[in-house]
Amino acid sequence: MKNSEIADVFDQLADVLEFKGEMVFKVNSYRKAARTLRDTSEDIAVVAAENRLANLPGIGKSTAEKIQEYLKTGKIKKYEEERKGLSDELISMLQIPGMGPKSLALIHSRLKIDTFAALEDAIHSGRLAELPGMGEKKGENILKGIQLLREASKRIPLGVALPIAEQVLDEVRKFKSVRRAELAGSLRRMRETIGDIDILASASDHKKAIEAFAALPQVKRVLAAGTTKASVIVQGNQQIDLRVVDEECFGAALQYFTGSKEHNIKLRDIAKGLGLKINEYGVFRGDKKVGGKEEKEIYEAIGLQWMPPEIREDRGEIEAAKEGSLPALVTSKQIKGDLHVHSNFSDGRATLEQLAEQAEALGYKYIAVTDHSQSLKIARGLTPERVEQKGKEIQKINSKLKSLKLLLGTELDILGDGGLDYPDKLLEKFDWVVASIHSGFKQPREKITRRITSAMENPFVDCIAHPTGRLIGQRSPYEVDVEELLAVAAKTGTAIEINANYDRLDLDDIWCKRAKELGVKLAIGTDAHHLDHMNMIRLGVAVARRGWLEATDILNTLPLKKLRQKR
DNA sequence: GCCGTTTTCGGCCCGACTGTTTTCAGTCG
Ligand SMILES: Nc1nc2c(ncn2[C@H]2C[C@H](O)[C@@H](COP(=O)(O)OP(=O)(O)OP(=O)(O)O)O2)c(=O)[nH]1
Ligand SMILES: [Mg+2]
Ligand SMILES: [Mg+2]
Ligand SMILES: [Zn+2]
Numbered sequence A: 001m002k003n004s005e006i007a008d009v010f011d012q013l014a015d016v017l018e019f020k021g022e023m024v025f026k027v028n029s030y031r032k033a034a035r036t037l038r039d040t041s042e043d044i045a046v047v048a049a050e051n052r053l054a055n056l057p058g059i060g061k062s063t064a065e066k067i068q069e070y071l072k073t074g075k076i077k078k079y080e081e082e083r084k085g086l087s088d089e090l091i092s093m094l095q096i097p098g099m100g101p102k103s104l105a106l107i108h109s110r111l112k113i114d115t116f117a118a119l120e121d122a123i124h125s126g127r128l129a130e131l132p133g134m135g136e137k138k139g140e141n142i143l144k145g146i147q148l149l150r151e152a153s154k155r156i157p158l159g160v161a162l163p164i165a166e167q168v169l170d171e172v173r174k175f176k177s178v179r180r181a182e183l184a185g186s187l188r189r190m191r192e193t194i195g196d197i198d199i200l201a202s203a204s205d206h207k208k209a210i211e212a213f214a215a216l217p218q219v220k221r222v223l224a225a226g227t228t229k230a231s232v233i234v235q236g237n238q239q240i241d242l243r244v245v246d247e248e249c250f251g252a253a254l255q256y257f258t259g260s261k262e263h264n265i266k267l268r269d270i271a272k273g274l275g276l277k278i279n280e281y282g283v284f285r286g287d288k289k290v291g292g293k294e295e296k297e298i299y300e301a302i303g304l305q306w307m308p309p310e311i312r313e314d315r316g317e318i319e320a321a322k323e324g325s326l327p328a329l330v331t332s333k334q335i336k337g338d339l340h341v342h343s344n345f346s347d348g349r350a351t352l353e354q355l356a357e358q359a360e361a362l363g364y365k366y367i368a369v370t371d372h373s374q375s376l377k378i379a380r381g382l383t384p385e386r387v388e389q390k391g392k393e394i395q396k397i398n399s400k401l402k403s404l405k406l407l408l409g410t411e412l413d414i415l416g417d418g419g420l421d422y423p424d425k426l427l428e429k430f431d432w433v434v435a436s437i438h439s440g441f442k443q444p445r446e447k448i449t450r451r452i453t454s455a456m457e458n459p460f461v462d463c464i465a466h467p468t469g470r471l472i473g474q475r476s477p478y479e480v481d482v483e484e485l486l487a488v489a490a491k492t493g494t495a496i497e498i499n500a501n502y503d504r505l506d507l508d509d510i511w512c513k514r515a516k517e518l519g520v521k522l523a524i525g526t527d528a529h530h531l532d533h534m535n536m537i538r539l540g541v542a543v544a545r546r547g548w549l550e551a552t553d554i555l556n557t558l559p560l561k562k563l564r565q566k567r
Numbered sequence B: 001g002c003c004g005t006t007t008t009c010g011g012c013c014c015g016a017c018t019g020t021t022t023t024c025a026g027t028c029g
Helices: A003-019 A024-039 A044-049 A061-073 A077-082 A088-095 A101-111 A116-124 A136-151 A158-174 A206-214 A247-258 A261-273 A295-301 A317-323 A352-361 A384-400 A445-456 A482-492 A509-517 A532-546 A560-565
Strands: A178-184 A197-203 A219-225 A229-234 A238-245 A277-279 A282-285 A288-291 A337-341 A366-372 A405-413 A432-436 A495-499 A522-525
Touching: A003 A024, A003 A061, A003 A077, A003 A088, A003 A101, A024 A061, A044 A061, A088 A101, A088 A116, A101 A116, A116 A136, A158 A178, A158 A197, A158 A238, A158 A532, A178 A247, A197 A206, A197 A247, A206 A219, A206 A229, A206 A238, A238 A247, A247 A261, A247 A277, A247 A282, A247 A295, A261 A277, A261 A295, A261 A317, A282 A295, A288 A295, A337 A352, A337 A405, A337 A432, A337 A495, A337 A522, A337 A532, A352 A366, A352 A384, A352 A405, A352 A532, A366 A384, A366 A432, A384 A405, A432 A445, A445 A482, A482 A495, A482 A509, A495 A532, A509 A532, A522 A532
Parallel strands: A197 A238, A337 A366, A366 A405, A405 A432, A495 A522
Antiparallel strands: A178 A197, A219 A229, A229 A238, A277 A282, A282 A288
């Protein structure tokens, strides 16, 4: 699938055009097109073949032609032409924090600078400071920016960022000057990766709050600090932004700071059409403030229902809010069990008893203990004899449990040739079977897709675990045709997993939305190998919510009796 | 470049912080 590949080209084209001083709206339209491509689950080649490209938001005649061109030739002539004579290194200097297209263009044209080395040289020799609008400080800041860029941590997984953020949030809440504080930005929206940590606070004394924030012990550098906001870098080279407002603006500010940017822009545009203005301080008609204490007031002022942060991505939620057709998103409370955990029968650390205890603490009615199957020897996959033994132990434990049941499960290996790792005779003994791939990740699209769909056709397979195999920031998905997987799942009634491990989150939010459209049921599993991992269920729920899923789309919301009837 | 019950032309979100500025442009959120 070339969706994200083409998106990258449009983003690159936007950078080049912006560097060359192209109209900012034109540049933005390429960025919008890039975002639409990334947000589209359907294979863009299929959309193109059916001449539906221009139906996509932000893609018109010209961009559609460029997509067609790329699909045919692997290139976009416009991009190749525009970048002629500009090195990749030059354009990449736009990544330096504080270095925008205007500065870079000036530096490039006046000082003939093409490389980081030459740029640093020009700053040290004082040549940069002589340019109009430049000075000593600008040079110093660029040097610091280069340093920051070199050290910068990439986007970090949600599950890693959350505990760090929650700790900082606690500290901010302890500031004397602070009344309320909440996480905002991509964290509040529970995006799968986080660029920075955004925190909103209301304070009696803004200045005091900002000072206390900048003085936190973990702060390594203060990037900027004014009267309403500050940005700092903490240990681990993570950026934290704090925004401070008055209590009566908290709702408006939370709406603003939660984003997404694209969601905000659309809201503000609608407000404008109604003769209103939305900013982080409230909703205004002329000079008169007509709302802003509560987040809800912002939405209602422009005729929309309030909506949960997870769906604020400009993926149709604003239109749905207008029609009053927002989904009732699944909640953590509705989750009655975890459908993918490992015990020490295979490669998990916890005993069955410990798992049961943790499950009860989480208020569950059931957990599926899905240990690996026999071929997966490195993970101590279970022989049929061990399966029988495990089944007996589960029975024994279940007889002592009151509200919880352990389900005899397996994570059944789908072998390289598409065969399954246990015979049907054994499979029928399990309460819950998740099937997944642990080898042959590099197989071509058709082969690996067929491997998984043939597993789905086995009536004893309840669910396909981590269906794309991606590891966020580490490993690309298999070449698998997810659209085809979902189509087959809809037919066979097999569930697809939302693996809640923070490195996986697989299926992702965008595919979840597509799965719902096709009537496919999802099952959330933490894939826990330690007791602690079972808490990651909240990440799985977050993915489901970001994918617009409701309780009826998620098998984990079913009581045990209903879940069994599914089989 | 995209888009449209106000428009097929003329808009395209709105504000904070910094540095170099004597009134604002650039960058970022
Ligand atoms: N209205 C408006 N709001 C913006 C703009 N840029 C950012 N915001 C708001 C919405 C964002 O969610 C919020 C925080 O900005 P960030 O740059 O940290 O983005 P966000 O947290 O969404 O993603 P991230 O994971 O940090 O890359 O500020 C903008 O250009 N206009
Ligand atoms: Mg952020
Ligand atoms: Mg931020
Ligand atoms: Zn597993």
